Amino acid sequence: MLRLLGSALALGTLIALTAGLGNVALADHVRVTANVTVAPAEKAEQGYTLSVRLRTADGKPVNETTVRFYQVVDLFGEREMYITSVLTDGQGSASTTYLPAATGRLDLVARSSGRDHFLDTEERFTFEASVAAAPYRLAPVPLAPFTDRLPYGVGAVVLSVWALIAFALVGTALGIRRGRRDQRHIA
Amino acid sequence: MDAPTRALYVERALWPIGRGDLRFWLAIGLLSALVAFGIYAYVYQLQRGLWVTGLNQRVSWGFYIINCVFFIGISYGGAMTSAILRLTNARWRAPLTRLAEATAVAALLVGAVFPIIDLGRPDRFLNVLLYAQVGSPIVWDVVAISTYLVASLVFLYLPMIPDLAIARDALGARAKLLGKVYSALSLGWTGTPSQERALQRGIGIMAILIIPLAVSVHSVLAWLFAVTTRGPWHSTIFAPLFVLAAVLSGVAAVILVIAALRRVYGLQPFITARHFRYLSYLLVALGMAYLYFMISEYLTEGYVLEQSTAPVLESIFLGQYAPAFWTFAVGGLVLPLFLAGLPGRFPIARACLAAILVIAGMWLKRFLIVVPGMAGPIMPWEWGRYSPTWVEIAITVGAAAAIPLMLIVFFRFFPVMSVHEMDEVEGVHAAPPRMAPAFAGGD
Numbered sequence: 141m142l143r144l145l146g147s148a149l150a151l152g153t154l155i156a157l158t159a160g161l162g163n164v165a166l167a168d169h170v171r172v173t174a175n176v177t178v179a180p181a182e183k184a185e186q187g188y189t190l191s192v193r194l195r196t197a198d199g200k201p202v203n204e205t206t207v208r209f210y211q212v213v214d215l216f217g218e219r220e221m222y223i224t225s226v227l228t229d230g231q232g233s234a235s236t237t238y239l240p241a242a243t244g245r246l247d248l249v250a251r252s253s254g255r256d257h258f259l260d261t262e263e264r265f266t267f268e269a270s271v272a273a274a275p276y277r278l279a280p281v282p283l284a285p286f287t288d289r290l291p292y293g294v295g296a297v298v299l300s301v302w303a304l305i306a307f308a309l310v311g312t313a314l315g316i317r318r319g320r321r322d323q324r325h326i327a
Numbered sequence: 328m329d330a331p332t333r334a335l336y337v338e339r340a341l342w343p344i345g346r347g348d349l350r351f352w353l354a355i356g357l358l359s360a361l362v363a364f365g366i367y368a369y370v371y372q373l374q375r376g377l378w379v380t381g382l383n384q385r386v387s388w389g390f391y392i393i394n395c396v397f398f399i400g401i402s403y404g405g406a407m408t409s410a411i412l413r414l415t416n417a418r419w420r421a422p423l424t425r426l427a428e429a430t431a432v433a434a435l436l437v438g439a440v441f442p443i444i445d446l447g448r449p450d451r452f453l454n455v456l457l458y459a460q461v462g463s464p465i466v467w468d469v470v471a472i473s474t475y476l477v478a479s480l481v482f483l484y485l486p487m488i489p490d491l492a493i494a495r496d497a498l499g500a501r502a503k504l505l506g507k508v509y510s511a512l513s514l515g516w517t518g519t520p521s522q523e524r525a526l527q528r529g530i531g532i533m534a535i536l537i538i539p540l541a542v543s544v545h546s547v548l549a550w551l552f553a554v555t556t557r558g559p560w561h562s563t564i565f566a567p568l569f570v571l572a573a574v575l576s577g578v579a580a581v582i583l584v585i586a587a588l589r590r591v592y593g594l595q596p597f598i599t600a601r602h603f604r605y606l607s608y609l610l611v612a613l614g615m616a617y618l619y620f621m622i623s624e625y626l627t628e629g630y631v632l633e634q635s636t637a638p639v640l641e642s643i644f645l646g647q648y649a650p651a652f653w654t655f656a657v658g659g660l661v662l663p664l665f666l667a668g669l670p671g672r673f674p675i676a677r678a679c680l681a682a683i684l685v686i687a688g689m690w691l692k693r694f695l696i697v698v699p700g701m702a703g704p705i706m707p708w709e710w711g712r713y714s715p716t717w718v719e720i721a722i723t724v725g726a727a728a729a730i731p732l733m734l735i736v737f738f739r740f741f742p743v744m745s746v747h748e749m750d751e752v753e754g755v756h757a758a759p760p761r762m763a764p765a766f767a768g769g770d
Binding site: 291294295298301302304305307308309311312313314315316317318319320322323 | 461462470474477478481484485488514515516517519520521522524525526528529530532533536540
């Protein structure tokens with residue numbers, strides 16, 4: 141009976157200690173906020189500069205943390221298209237340029253994964269893009285001036301063949317009919 | 328040819344029309360049963376889908392495409408044999424041309440159906456016409472085959488016009504309905520010089536036209552393979568190789584057809600050992616040319632050994648397809664050359680045996696082009712697998728039976744040999760043929 145009581149006490153202590161340790165660990169994690177700004181890039185062909193600044197609740201910068209940028213797109217349903225990732229500096233800041241594929245409203249996401257005792261953070265933001273990459277153009281196909289015209293040439297040959305077949309058939313039939321008519325006239 | 332011989336010739340040419348003894352009905356019954364079984368297998372496939380075949384994601388071309396190439400090849404050989412013999416004015420051609428032309432049409436009708444069978448959903452064939460893209464080899468194929476089919480029908484019909492008139496005069500009273508058909512189809516032929524000129528002009532055009540047409544059909548079939556993304560088919564020699572294979576198997580088929588019908592219709596006095604000897608020589612010449620092309624192809628590919636081709640070549644020469652390849656190379660190509668080419672006794676039997684071996688060998692060769700080319704690895708580790716099911720085998724057998732069935736039925740209504748052409752080579756006509764070229768070789 142005593143042994144059973146001892147075991148229960150030991151188990152209870154172990155659970156209490158584990159929970160306490162957990163509370164201590166959670167208490168040590170620090171919330172991080174991301175502040176994202178969008179501005180036109182220095183060069184127009186670069187599109188926009190996406191800047192992010194990571195800070196703790198008490199305003200301390202979060203450095204050496206990777207921030208990934210995504211664009212929310214509709215491709216067989218809503219999904220995130222990865223843009224790029226940046227690493228924050230000693231001021232908790234990082235920036236990159238982004239040239240959208242199309243103009244209009246863009247929904248972006250900046251997401252940092254936690255490091256050491258800093259928690260993950262995510263910031264969603266929207267802006268109206270008026271600059272976009274030039275539409276994609278196919279490289280000219282080699283031999284295109286020739287191959288573009290080839291079907292017409294082949295088509296003409298095919299039509300000529302059909303015309304020859306028709307001529308052979310109809311010409312023969314008419315020739316035979318004519319021969320018969322001539323023979324009747326002679327008769 | 329003296330009058331009694333000509334009378335016998337006419338009698339033999341018209342003999343099968345309207346006749347049907349026990350052998351005829353037995354042949355019709357047996358062949359119809361095989362064709363019906365093939366149709367049943369196709370309906371079974373139509374109801375359940377292509378999964379009842381051995382075709383799969385990796386090997387999506389199998390027996391059906393092999394049969395398409397094979398039967399169209401036979402057709403090509405029949406048309407070429409007839410056209411070349413006409414253009415060279417070979418005097419021995421007269422009893423053979425009709426058989427060769429009819430074989431060409433029958434084989435083409437069978438071969439042209441196989442791409443539709445391979446589709447699984449035959450209604451989708453309409454998409455080829457409704458949404459045709461000129462850059463697609465499938466569209467080239469449809470255009471080439473349909474043009475060739477029409478040309479083959481015209482090439483069969485034109486030389487038959489005078490014979491239809493003979494049938495009209497000879498059988499008109501015996502068979503009234505047939506007599507009306509002959510009368511309509513013979514267009515009032517009486518054999519006047521102007522009619523003769525018109526006919527010879529038409530036949531001449533078609534004989535010249537049918538050769539490049541047949542070459543184009545088989546070249547397009549070859550390009551259908553060569554322009555795909557499968558490495559083993561990227562061969563510049565594919566088109567001439569296909570053309571040669573087609574003529575080779577076609578001449579072999581003509582030998583078999585004339586051997587069979589000669590016996591059935593009692594044509595021995597007119598189709599003699601000499602005809603088989605000449606056709607054997609043609610078979611040997613084509614076989615040797617094919618051997619040369621094949622060695623040239625394999626030597627180049629085997630020496631370069633590109634990454635996509637190497638495993639396929641290894642499987643053909645030494646691996647899982649080696650038994651089929653060596654059976655074809657030795658039994659279907661080299662042995663027939665000796666059988667058909669060496670002088671000796673039994674020329675007809677040897678020609679027939681060589682023809683059977685060549686036909687079987689050329690089918691195997693088409694198998695070796697289609698299946699290893701499809702099954703060969705696209706990634707280094709993934710070989711495809713293909714084993715035909717009873718459905719594909721039944722449809723193949725049914726199709727093979729359909730050719731003699733069509734020929735037997737056709738010759739029940741139309742003259743089996745060309746009387747007009749025999750008269751032409753014997754110089755019976757008033758007007759000399761205008762199509763005979765200067766290099767006409769006679770016998």
